[in-house]
Amino acid sequence: MAGGNSNYWEDLRKQARQLETELDLKLVSFSKLCTSYGASHDDHRGRGSDTTPLLSSSSQDRMLDTLGVEIEQLLAKLTSVNDRMAEYTNTPSVTSLNAAVMHTLQRHRDILQDYTHEFQKTKGNFLAVREREDLLGSLKKEIETYKSGTGVNNRRTELFLKENEHLRNSDRLIDDTISIAMATKENMTSQRGMLKSIQSRVNSLANRFPAVNSLIQRINLRKRRDSFVLGGVIGICTILLLLYAFH
Template identity: 75%
Template sequence: MAAGTSNYWEDLRKQARQLENELDLKLVSFSKLCTSYSHSSARDGRRDRYSSDTTPLLNGSSQDRMFETMAIEIEQLLARLTGVNDKMAEYTNSAGVPSLNAALMHTLQRHRDILQDYTHEFHKTKANFVAIRERENLMGSVRKDIESYKSGSGVNNRRTELFLKEHDHLRNSDRLIEETISLLVIGNNEQHIKLWAGPSHPCGWLLQKKKKKRKRERQVLVKMWKSWIPCALFVGM
């Protein structure tokens, strides 16, 4: 193998190892970020249950920014490592290195396995972080709804009480009117009328008004008959 060709291969291996080391450190930090976010969410949930203070222990927005930044950096490193592996694959397929092709392919396969493992670990950690963040956002929304319900429960209870009182008042009024109408339909039962028309009964005023109206009607009828009787007698003659 020519010296220039050997140096090119070693240079590619050096780049691959350097990128792999950087990815290893980044992925460890990325995993710690996800773990810290999970623990802070759990602490926030416990504190919300036992304390009225809802100020988060950790700033979620700053963690979100760190997550986005680290994710971009890791994706860039993975892309660079993929490019190096592609160059190594091209080198192993070149015509100038047939005798060492098996050894080179073994080395290339090892770097490919490392790349695959790092890619899988990155996507798994990223998915876990997103799931925890979405769950925390959902729980935060539920906690806000609960607090809003608790703060407004007094007003809602007062409104409900007023509605119930108004409903009972209307039902009682309807019942009194129905009883009065039923009583009037009975006819001239004076005992019932006296019983329901007493001053202590709530509908006494209504019955008294009804009595006065009937009295006026009778007076009008009497006057009409008195005026029509002489006319009828005269016509009969």
């Protein structure tokens, strides 16, 4: 085999290092382009349609596609070089240097694996961003097409939207009213439990002191009257809120 000498091994190492350098530079450029692609589209949507990116979407797509193909070709070449280096390590003439040679081969394999992983991750992110942009662009076109309809349709749509917003506000108001009622109920239940506990203790004392019993009866009578009035007020407020919500 022609690769049975050290010059062949050094040539392979030289090719591997050269390909790794090219890959490193192109991966950096590819990553920057992918980042600027997403940022430029987000900024364009944020500032409105009166501004345009420095590069059009089609130009960025072509640049990224071209650069992606170049990176894939370099990865394929580096894989081929690593395979030839692996074949070289299996030749009998390098048995005495096998440990050092295998260490070098493993290092180049690790570099190839890292570059492959980085490229696939960056490319995956870019494809996800482009798919999202295509979806948003299609949706924007549909909205613009819909808005370009007749004035009657636009007016009808506006009325539908207002009515929908009114219904949503009514739902929120009803939910708030129910929440207030539930909170009031819980509060009254808590107070009722506390009053029962106090009443139990007072009754115990009243049984011991007859003079106090008469006073407790008058307090209970007034408490029942106040509870009735409070319940009526809460019911009236709830009815008024519900009437307001549906008007």
